[in-house]
Amino acid sequence: MSTAISDSTPLSPRWRQAVILVMIFGFSLLIWITAKTYTGAPPIPARVIGSAGQVLFTGEEVKDGQEVFLKYGLMEHGTLWGHGAYLGPDYTAEYLHRLAEIGRDSLAQAHYGKAFKELGEGQALEIGARLKTLIKQNRYDAGANTLRFTDVEADSYRIQTGEWTTYFSGEKAAVGLPTKFIQDEQELKHLTAYFAWATWATVAPRPEKDYSYTNNWPYEPLVGNGPTASTYLWSAMSLITLLGGLGLILFIFGKFNYLGWGGAAGWKHAQEGRLQAWTLTPSQKAVGLFFAVVALLFLGQAALGGVLAHYRVEPGGFYGFDLARFLPYNLARTWHLQLAIFWIATAWVGGGLFLAPLVGGGEPKGQKAGVLVLLGALAIVVFGSLFGEMAGINNKLGSLWFWLGHQGSEYLDLGRFWQILLAAGLVFWLFLMFRALRPAMKGTEQGELPSLFFYAAIAIPLFYVPALFYGPRTNFAVIDNWRFWIIHLWVEGFFELFATVLVAVMFYQLGLVTSKSATRLVYLDAILYLGGGIVGIGHHWYFTGQGTLNMGLAASFSAMEVIPLTLLTLDAWDFIRLQDRNCAECDRPLAAKQRWAIKFLIAVGVWNFVGAGVFGFLINLPIVSYFEVGTTLTANHGHAAMFGVFGMLALAVLVFCLREIKGDLAWGKVEKFIRLGFWGLNIGLGLMVVLDLFPGGVIQLWDVLSNGYWHARRLAFLMGGTFHTLEWVRIAADMIFLLLGAVPIAYATLRLVFSREGGDTT
Known part of the structure; x- marks a missing residue:
């Protein structure tokens, strides 16, 4: 039988102590992982030389190439080590595949005097094995700070310098970019050197390890790149963590029925929030x-x-x-x-x-x-x-x-x-x-x-300060580490925690919950979100120059991030009940005025479970992430979680504040647009997921498994077959989202803000 706790008793200080302990523990691990990123990042050698000792390019040219990559916003065109945009190729996967093709032809000419495609089956297998042996070696000399390329790698670098030059500066524009986008020949040479170094890190084994600096990412069978044993192991262990954590937290919620937004019932008329009598x-x-x-x-x-x-x-x-x-x-x-x-x-x-x-x-x-x-x-x-x-x-x-x-x-x-x-x-x-x-x-x-x-x-x-901790010539593995401190920890962690406090204050001021209930829920959310989220940030770093320590910790803690997201289905029901809560004395709905703000919060609960929970957990498993990172399944999670959660939360705050700022007359004239916008946004986002992002992502994932990562990221795949058809079908969802969702919300907002009826915003 559930135990009820009187809301008049003081809140135990153990809630606050638990949050502090969670943060100390989580940040201790996260800082340790970050420190190891500096020591374990793929080294940038002072010189890259050929087999005869000639200098192919220098470490300074690699850093110059990274500056070219960043300056021209190429991470918003394609990806590097799987992170970035989805229209262009993954530059490392594409470079690696071309390295394999050039290497096979080079070896075939050297051993049999003909092109690889002209070889017999046995000869082709022999050349393929030779290529893997050549490529899967680390020839970096730490003492001399020199990296030696084989003849195959040197030939590939020279050939690909011309190919990437044509790609970015040729008469035929790269997909989505203007013609002759990058025209400086030195910049293009340095950019290719950067791609060559980043690709070397994907295949060269770490010292005394049997996997590369990127844990054998990307999937490229031609050079022997496939999932590591750790990728399989920690995927399984993360499932155990998830199931154990879910069982524990459901037991706790079953025993203590006062947890959640419901809080104590029986809110009295005399205790209603300040908003009833507040003057703006x-x-x-x-x-x-x-x-x-x-x-x-x-x-x-x-x-x-x-x-x-x-x-x-x-x-x-x-x-x-x-x-x-x-x-x-x-x-x-x-x-x-x-x-x-x-x-x-x-x-x-x-x-x-x-x-x-x-x-x-x-x-x-x-x-x-x-x-x-x-x-x-x-x-x-x-x-x-x-x-x-x-x-x-x-x-x-x-x-x-x-x-x-x-x-x-x-x-x-x-x-x-x-x-x-x-x-x-x-x-x-x-x-x-x-x-x-x-x-x-x-x-x-x-x-x-x-x-x-x-x-x-x-x-x-x-927690925005880490955005200032790197420069344009910092090792990319370190850049990506700090970048996700912002994306995951700042946006998804502490901004979401601040939003939770905002909602708690809103409900308290409306008289829907007591101060104690609101405070307890803030502490509870902090424990649940930060308990898994601080270390769980590392699921973004599985294949960006981190070792297996990060993979093990991140996979386990990232699985625990799903636990509070599962509980958000309970939040949705709490919000539904709260919107119908009546004053205990006058029996009128306390939240009738703010019903649309609460409906947006209900949507947050649903999308948090679906977008962040289901779709997020799907791609956070190391073995799934290995094949899908940088594909449409990532965009599927991003849209459902970024807008479905944070966007809906922001709109809930917008509707709440404007409803209080403006009077009934002004609100009555725009409420129909708020209603239309609410349903337009939710239906449009739902159709984006159902018609394109999820099925298209599954199709692209299947192509990765069937043909290699490089193939599923090429324009030929994106513009063909069922995948391309689904992209066209998505236009219906986009139009609903924009015309029936965003436009009505924007119109209602601007009309309320600049209306002189029922208040003055200036």
């Missing part, structure tokens, strides 16, 4: 302008998503128009991803600014001016970085490309100057939050909730 402050009215920015950025991001989808069906043009000349794929994808982060973060920042005076009980002097200054800084970062990226990939910024242009790392594309400005803006936002929350943090009426609100806000600027 000047800064709260000004926050409406943040949501106008959210609407415009969201609309632009959704439109760019349609552009990217069309590139996948008609890469040579947009219904006959040469779109790549003005908006190439790599720029469109850069803006698509960056705008997603901008509009979602802006909604949460705006939500924090709206709720802080409410929680603090009043507005500090000058708060409105601070809010408007922050809005101006946001505009500078958004538009400055967008135009900087466009100038950067067109080589218009010279040596300032890294600072003002396109930094080149997926999701962290904005130049370093804009990153620093963004970090400064977040610190200023934290200052505004503190001065509004400080009175409540000293009081006891709301318990620990105001302090938790502020502590969660601290994590936002604090």
Whole structure:
């Protein structure tokens, strides 16, 4: 029988202690793994020489090539070690396959005097075995800091220098890029040297190991690259971790029925939240302008998503128009991803600014001016970085490309100057939050909730700092390590935790939950999310220069990330019950005014389970990730989780705040658009997954297994067969999402913000 706990008793300090212990344990392991990345990353030799001792290229040229790769935003065109965009090839997989083809022909000519395709079956098998023996050796001399290429590797480098030069600078444009995109011959030579080094790391065994620096990724049977024993082992062990963790957590939830958003029932009329009698402050009215920015950025991001989808069906043009000349794929994808982060973060920042005076009980002097200054800084970062990226990939910024242009790392594309400005803006936002929350943090009426609100806000600027820990010449394995500290830990970890606190404060102010229930749920979510999520970040590093230590830890902890996502189905039911909760005295629905905000939160619970839980776990298993990373199954998880969870959360905050800012008259005129947008977004996203992203991803995964990773990433595969048909079919889902989802939401938001009925946002 479940044990009920009175909500009037103080919350045990063990909740707070448990969160602290989880963070200490998780970050200790994560810092250890990160430190080992520096020592275990594939070495960049001072010189790469041929069999006769001639210098083919230098380590400085490899680093120069990485700068070319980053400056022109090529990670937003194709992938390197499986990470990046999905229209272009994986540069390492493509280079490796060409190395195998060139090597077989070279060996066949040397031993039999004819091309490989002219050999008999026995001769072909012999040449294939010789090739594997040659390639799967590590000829790096650490003492001399020199890497020796075989004649086969040297020939491949010379031939591929010409091929990659033609690919990026030829009369026939690379898919999704303008013709003659990169014209400097030295840059192209250095870029090929970079690809050659990155590819060497995929096949050269680590010292005293039988697997490469990338754990034998990519799958390439011609050179003997296949899954390691650790990849199979830790896939199985992660399943055991998942099942054990699920059993334990379900037992706990079964025993303690007060966990979750339900909290204690019987909320009294006299205890209703401040919102019932609250008068909006000047800064709260000004926050409406943040949501106008959210609407415009969201609309632009959704439109760019349609552009990217069309590139996948008609890469040579947009219904006959040469779109790549003005908006190439790599720029469109850069803006698509960056705008997603901008509009979602802006909604949460705006939500924090709206709720802080409410929680603090009043507005500090000058708060409105601070809010408007922050809005101006946001505009500078958004538009400055967008135009900087466009100038950067067109080589218009010279040596300032890294600072003002396109930094080149997926999701962290904005130049370093804009990153620093963004970090400064977040610190200023934290200052505004503190001065509004400080009175409540000293009081006891709301318990620990105001302090938790502020502590969660601290994590936002604090955990953005790792974005500044690398430069354009840092080893790519190290760059990718810090990059995912931001993508996974900042966006998916602490920003989501801050959003949880936002929701808790919203519900408390509505009178739907008590302070104790809200505080307990914040602690519970912190334990569950961070318990698996901090170390689970390593599932992105299975094949990017990390060893098997990371694979073992990441696979196990990443499996535990699914546990709280499974419980989000319970969250969805809690939200459904909360929207119908009545005042115990006057028997009226407490949340009737905010029913659409709660519906968006219900959608969050569903998409978190489906997108982050089911689809995320599918690709997080090391053995699945080995074959599918960088395929449409990754995009399937990304769309369902990024928008389905974080996007829906942001829209829930937007709807909540605007509903409180504007009166019934103004809201009544736009509610039908909110309703239409809610269903349009959910149906459109669902159809994207069902019609294209999931089945297309499965088809592409099958092609990887059948023909090798390189084959499933080539344009010939993307533009043919059922896979290409599904990409065309997706247009129906995209149109529903854009026209019946994003447009109505944006229209309703802008009309509410700038309407003079029922309130004033300025």
